[in-house]
Amino acid sequence: MLRALALVLVLLSQVPVPPALQQQAAKGSIEGVVRSITGEPLDRARVTLQRILPPPTGPTTGPVTPPPQIPPVQTEKDGEFSFKDLDPGQYRLRVQRNGYSAQEYGQRTPATPGTVINLTEGQQMKDMDFRLVAAAVVTGRVRDANGEPVPSFQVSLMRTTYNVTGQRSLTVVGNANTDDRGEYRIFWVPPGRYLLSVRGGSSLSNIIMLADGAQVFTTAIGGGNVFPDRTFPVTYFPGTLDPSRASVLDLQPGTELSAVDIILTQPVSYQIRGRLVDPTNPKPPQSAGISIVPRQEQGATGIIFASGTQSSATYNNANGTFEIRSVIPGSYWLRASISTDLNQPLNQSVNLSTANTARTAMELVDSLLMGSSRSAQIPIEVAGSDINGVALTLSPSLSIPMRLQFEGQELSSVAGMDRVRVNLRPTVPGAPTPYQAISFNSEGMAVLGNVSPGEYRVQANPPSPEMYLKEALFDRQDVLTRPWEISSQTSGSLSIVFSNKGGQIEGSLVDVLAQPVRGNQVILIPDMMRDRPELYKTATTDQNGRFTFRGVAPGGYHVYAWEIIEANAWYDREILSRYENQGRPVRIQESSKEIVDLKIIPAPK
Numbered sequence: 001m002l003r004a005l006a007l008v009l010v011l012l013s014q015v016p017v018p019p020a021l022q023q024q025a026a027k028g029s030i031e032g033v034v035r036s037i038t039g040e041p042l043d044r045a046r047v048t049l050q051r052i053l054p055p056p057t058g059p060t061t062g063p064v065t066p067p068p069q070i071p072p073v074q075t076e077k078d079g080e081f082s083f084k085d086l087d088p089g090q091y092r093l094r095v096q097r098n099g100y101s102a103q104e105y106g107q108r109t110p111a112t113p114g115t116v117i118n119l120t121e122g123q124q125m126k127d128m129d130f131r132l133v134a135a136a137v138v139t140g141r142v143r144d145a146n147g148e149p150v151p152s153f154q155v156s157l158m159r160t161t162y163n164v165t166g167q168r169s170l171t172v173v174g175n176a177n178t179d180d181r182g183e184y185r186i187f188w189v190p191p192g193r194y195l196l197s198v199r200g201g202s203s204l205s206n207i208i209m210l211a212d213g214a215q216v217f218t219t220a221i222g223g224g225n226v227f228p229d230r231t232f233p234v235t236y237f238p239g240t241l242d243p244s245r246a247s248v249l250d251l252q253p254g255t256e257l258s259a260v261d262i263i264l265t266q267p268v269s270y271q272i273r274g275r276l277v278d279p280t281n282p283k284p285p286q287s288a289g290i291s292i293v294p295r296q297e298q299g300a301t302g303i304i305f306a307s308g309t310q311s312s313a314t315y316n317n318a319n320g321t322f323e324i325r326s327v328i329p330g331s332y333w334l335r336a337s338i339s340t341d342l343n344q345p346l347n348q349s350v351n352l353s354t355a356n357t358a359r360t361a362m363e364l365v366d367s368l369l370m371g372s373s374r375s376a377q378i379p380i381e382v383a384g385s386d387i388n389g390v391a392l393t394l395s396p397s398l399s400i401p402m403r404l405q406f407e408g409q410e411l412s413s414v415a416g417m418d419r420v421r422v423n424l425r426p427t428v429p430g431a432p433t434p435y436q437a438i439s440f441n442s443e444g445m446a447v448l449g450n451v452s453p454g455e456y457r458v459q460a461n462p463p464s465p466e467m468y469l470k471e472a473l474f475d476r477q478d479v480l481t482r483p484w485e486i487s488s489q490t491s492g493s494l495s496i497v498f499s500n501k502g503g504q505i506e507g508s509l510v511d512v513l514a515q516p517v518r519g520n521q522v523i524l525i526p527d528m529m530r531d532r533p534e535l536y537k538t539a540t541t542d543q544n545g546r547f548t549f550r551g552v553a554p555g556g557y558h559v560y561a562w563e564i565i566e567a568n569a570w571y572d573r574e575i576l577s578r579y580e581n582q583g584r585p586v587r588i589q590e591s592s593k594e595i596v597d598l599k600i601i602p603a604p605k
Contacts, residue, residue: 025087025088025121025122026121026122027084027085027086027087027122028086028087028088028119028120028121028122028123028124028125029082029083029084029085029086029123029124029125030049030082030083030086030091030093030117030119030125030128031080031081031082031083031124031125031126031127031128032080032081032082032126032127032128032129032130033078033079033080033081033127033129033130034047034075034079034080034081034095034097034129034130034132035079035129035130035131035132036100036131036132036134037131037132037133037134037253039131041075041077041078041079041080042075042079042097042100042132043075043076043077043078043079044074044075044097044098045074045075045079045081045095045096045097045100045130045132046072046073046074046095046096046097047072047073047074047075047081047093047094047095048070048072048093048094048095048096049070049072049083049086049091049092049093049094050070050091050092050093050094051067051068051070051087051089051090051091052067052089052090052091052092052116053066053067054089054090067089070083070086086119087119088119088120088121088122088123089119090116090117090118090119091116091117091119092104092105092114092116092117093105093114093117093128094114095130095132097132098188099134099135099188100132100133100134100135100188101132101133101134101135101190101191101253102190103130103132103133105117105128105130108564108603109192109564109566110190110191110192111159111161111192111566112564112566112567133190133191133253133254134253134254135187135188135189135190135191135253135254136189136190136191136251136252136253136254136255136256136257137185137186137187137188137189137255137256137257138157138185138186138189138196138249138251138256138257138258138260139183139184139185139186139256139257139258139259139260140155140183140184140258140259140260140261140262141178141181141182141183141184141261141262142155142178142182142183142184142198142261142262142264143182143261143262143263143264144230144232144263144264144265145263145264145265145266148182149178149180149181149182149183150178150182150198150200150230150232150264151178151179151180151181151182151226152177152178152200152226152228153177153178153198153199153200153264154175154176154177154198154199154200155175155176155177155178155184155186155196155197155198155262156172156174156175156186156196156197156198156199157172157173157174157175157186157189157194157195157196157249158170158171158172158173158194158195158196158197159171159173159192159193159194160193160195160569160572161566161568162566162567162568162569162571162572163568164533164568165425165533166530166531166533166536166568166571168571168572170195170243173189173190173192173194174186174187174188174189180226189251191251191252191253192250192251193248193249193250193251194248194249194251195236195237195243195246195248195249196236196237196246196249196260196262197234197235197236197237197243197246198232198234198235198236198237198262198264199234199235200228200232230264230266231266232264232265232266233266233267233326233328235262235264235265237249237260237262238262239262239263239264239265241267241328267328268328268329269325269326269327269328270327270329270382270384270385270386270387271323271324271325271326271327271386271387272292272323272324272327272334272380272382272386272387272390273321273322273323273324273386273387273388273389273390274321274322274387274388274389274390274391274392275319275320275321275322275389275390275391275392276288276290276315276320276321276322276336276376276392276394277320277391277392277393277394278320278338278374278394279393279394279395280374280394280396284316284317284318284319284320285317285320285338285394286317287315287317287338288315288317288322288336288337288338289336289337289338290313290315290322290324290334290335290336290392291313291334291335291336292313292324292327292332292333292334292335292380293332293333293335293428294330294331294332294333294428295330295331295332295333295379295428322336322392327382328382329382329383329384330381330382331379331380331381331382332379332380332381332382333377333378333379333380333428333454333455334377334378334379334380334390334392335375335376335377335454336375336376336377336392336394337373337374337375337376337452338373338374338375338394373396373397373450374394374395374396374397375394375395375397375452375453376392376393376394376395376453376488377452377453377454378390378392393488395453395488396488397449397450397451397452398451398452398453398486398488398490399447399448399449399450399451400447400448400449400451400490400492400493400494401445401446401447401448401493401494402422402440402445402446402447402448402493402494402495402496403444403445403493403494403495403496404417404420404440404444404445404446404496404498405444405495405496405497405498406467406497406498406499406500407470407497407498407499407500407501408499408500409500411442411443411444412442414463415463415464416463416464417440417444417463418439418440418463419461419463420439420440420460420461420462420463420496420498421438421460421461422446422448422458422459422460422494422496423448423459423460424448424451424456424457424458424459424484425456425457425459426454426455426456427454427455427456427457427483428454428455448494451486452486453486453487453488453490454485454486455483455484455485455486456483456484456486457483457484457531457532458472458479458480458484458494458496459533459534460472460496460498460534461534462498462551463498464500464551465550465551466500466502466550466551467498467499467500467502467551468498468499468502468551468552468553469496469497469498469534469553470497470498470499470553471495471496471497472494472495472496472497473494473495473497474492474493474494474495475492475493479494480532481529481532499590501590501591502550502551502552502553502590502591503551503552503553503554503588503589503590503591503592503593503594504548504549504550504552504592504593504594505524505548505549505552505557505559505586505588505593505594505595505596506546506547506548506549506593506594506595506596507522507546507547507559507584507595507596507597507598508541508544508545508546508547508597508598509522509541509545509546509547509561509597509598509599509600510545510597510598510599510600511599511600511602512599512600512602516541516543516544516545516546517541517545517561517600518541518542518543518544518545519540519541520540520541520545520561520563520600521538521539521540521561521562522538522539522540522541522547522559522560522561522598523536523537523538523559523560523561523562523570524536524537524538524539524549524552524557524558524559525557525558525559525560525570525576525583526555526556526557527555527556527557527558527585528555528556529555530571530573533571535553535555536570536571537549537552541561552588553588554588554589554590555587555588556585556586556587556588557585557586557587557588558580558583558584558585558586559583559584559586559596559598560579560582560583560584560598560601561598561599561600561601562579562600562601562603563600563601563602563603564603564604579601582599582601583598584596584597584598
């Protein structure tokens with residue numbers, strides 16, 4: 001009898017339990033309060049919670065179903081909010097309120113990202129308090145040189161951002177249009193440092209060329225009986241066309257900055273006229289792109305380019321002539337390019353089976369397609385008169401052979417050689433970027449294709465963290481520490497030399513109480529050659545506040561660690577100059593090891 005009962009129990013245990021009867025994961029909750037920076041609870045604040053799906057661990061077979069949306073909640077007079085019945089997972093929590101700067105949980109400044117909330121099964125997260133900072137307001141007038149108001153022009157507040165190579169661009173944070181009195185009001189802007197610009201009108205000169213070559217097109221926004229009766233180039237407060245000379249507006253919480261007025265003037269401008277010459281074809285190209293950009297290097301110096309001329313270029317394909325109007329005096333690169341006509345047969349043939357092993361079949365096809373494209377670039381100075389009779393001679397893109405070497409090492413002894421990548425970074429925005437060298441063959445040979453005439457910086461990543469790029473030579477000429485100008489007559493090979501004798505820096509980071517700081521970024525910044533982004537290095541402290549830099553090129557450096565700083569803002573020399581006395585100097589020799597202990601730079605109050 002007992003055996004029979006035991007057998008029944010075993011069989012019942014093997015019967016699947018219906019999903020409705022299975023034990024469900026315990027639900028969690030997130031609760032908190034929204035207050036002002038002075039501690040008063042804030043009502044009418046909108047609190048949103050967003051579920052984040054983890055990245056897929058394997059191949060996906062269909063569309064990914066987004067997580068269900070969680071309805072936002074609005075605070076009452078007590079400022080409290082709560083989200084209940086939450087599944088375990090990752091979330092982002094964000095608060096908005098009119099008149100205050102929006103804030104995400106874990107966000108230290110408006111320009112830094114927030115923190116992801118990891119909610120475990122059944123976890124009740126309380127005291128998720130927010131302290132919102134009152135937003136700022138900027139007001140002013142826009143007038144022309146005669147004192148007349150300029151209506152329907154756009155006034156923008158822009159924040160500076162930086163990419164990983166130190167190039168700087170502008171992000172619009174708030175804007176407003178001028179009214180019939182030329183007045184504008186930009187309200188509820190997060191506190192911070194901004195540039196202010198004015199743009200508008202029907203002229204195509206209202207184009208901003210940013211550091212990465214992107215263009216922001218702007219036109220006048222009219223309404224009623226307003227029509228564009230005047231055109232001006234983009235102007236920055238207090239009245240300059242050069243954003244690097246613009247005054248910075250430092251907006252404090254809850255303040256109104258008034259009388260930020262701008263006088264728009266039409267600068268003296270000139271014209272550039274010339275002819276496009278294609279030596280391979282007696283007929284002028286059917287279509288061509290012609291532009292000019294300021295002749296300044298776009299590197300870690302953080303310069304932003306403003307172009308008031310690129311869009312005004314016109315091209316006549318009947319005789320190959322071109323004209324660029326409204327060019328402000330200055331130094332420029334004059335550039336032209338024509339694309340490959342895919343309806344025409346290719347003039348080259350390649351045996352893919354015998355191709356250089358450093359390049360794949362797809363690379364060769366791309367090279368053939370791009371090889372028939374042609375371009376030209378020449379320097380040009382615009383001073384006190386028009387420029388006529390300019391000849392822009394097109395030349396095909398180049399293929400530059402490269403040789404890879406490791407100082408004191410045989411290629412066969414180097415692990416990870418297949419991870420080496422070499423590319424050329426244009427020193428001016430908008431220039432075409434050549435293909436990367438995908439890989440080097442066993443003899444250390446590769447080809448960098450689709451190189452147009454222009455000015456570049458050589459970039460290459462080492463195969464291991466202990467190595468550094470020691471030399472880049474083109475026909476024995478240094479092209480690593482200075483820009484490399486490539487013309488249609490350029491011929492030769494590029495030599496890339498890595499060294500495994502990079503220096504090493506170890507240290508520890510402490511706070512103002514001499515306690516270790518974990519999980520904080522430490523930045524190594526070169527004293528010289530700050531236009532070489534590869535010399536900058538970052539490390540994150542471990543649980544004991546320790547950090548290490550490897551593969552450091554010989555030279556002088558400073559080590560910094562900030563409690564709060566916008567990503568990559570250390571490329572800005574103006575920002576860095578404020579902290580010169582708070583960094584620790586260190587000098588590196590080949591294979592040297594240095595110890596640097598430093599104190600964190602506290603966040604501004």
